[in-house]
Amino acid sequence: MKRIEHIGIAVKDLEAANKTYAAMMGAEPYKSETVDGEGVTTSFFKVGESKIELLAGTRPDSPISKFIEKRGEGIHHMAFYVDDIRAEIERLKKEGFRLLNEEPKPGADNKIVAFMHPKDANGVLVELCQEK
Numbered sequence: 001m002k003r004i005e006h007i008g009i010a011v012k013d014l015e016a017a018n019k020t021y022a023a024m025m026g027a028e029p030y031k032s033e034t035v036d037g038e039g040v041t042t043s044f045f046k047v048g049e050s051k052i053e054l055l056a057g058t059r060p061d062s063p064i065s066k067f068i069e070k071r072g073e074g075i076h077h078m079a080f081y082v083d084d085i086r087a088e089i090e091r092l093k094k095e096g097f098r099l100l101n102e103e104p105k106p107g108a109d110n111k112i113v114a115f116m117h118p119k120d121a122n123g124v125l126v127e128l129c130q131e132k
């Protein structure tokens with residue numbers, strides 16, 4: 001794990017949350033992107049080396065919509081940047097962590113991503129990210 005790539009925050013209303021975080025950060029999001037495979041629309045704010053990723057669900061079965069329905073808005077996941085996501089997946093599997101997808105899948109912000117089960121990381125959903 002090289003660095004914290006982003007913190008993912010689940011929000012009900014992306015436009016409203018964009019305004020809130022733009023006021024907080026003193027800057028507009030540098031990009032907004034929909035990832036149909038995940039059923040999410042995202043906004044990204046740079047914070048030094050890391051980012052804030054705001055995520056809203058685009059359909060009821062989206063992980064974000066289900067999370068908000070069950071737990072309300074809030075921190076959804078923590079993403080780490082890795083140099084070799086396939087090697088990291090194998091290393092984590094050997095350490096006994098469950099990967100929710102063993103084959104990297106398309107993420108936002110020009111990345112390929114994988115997720116670990118939150119129950120294996122003290123209740124934190126962990127995402128691995130690598131530049132495409």
Ligand SMILES: CC[C@H](C(=O)O)C(=O)SCCNC(=O)CCNC(=O)[C@H](O)C(C)(C)COP(=O)(O)OP(=O)(O)OC[C@H]1O[C@@H](n2cnc3c(N)ncnc32)[C@H](O)[C@@H]1OP(=O)(O)O
Nearest residue numbers: 008035038063066076100106107108113115118123124125
């Ligand atoms: C890829 C685009 C973008 C990017 O950065 O590039 C993204 O970050 S997309 C983010 C959205 N996509 C995902 O989250 C994919 C991975 N997530 C999943 O596969 C599911 O959401 C999963 C398996 C984490 C939960 O699935 P589901 O909600 O159907 O199951 P449960 O509600 O039964 O959850 C099981 C258990 O886990 C707890 N849980 C669920 N979500 C989270 C979470 N975000 N953080 C911590 N814990 C979580 C849930 O409460 C259940 O525990 P229990 O004690 O039984 O209540």
Ligand SMILES: [Co+2]
Nearest residue numbers: 008053079127
């Ligand atoms: Co993410």
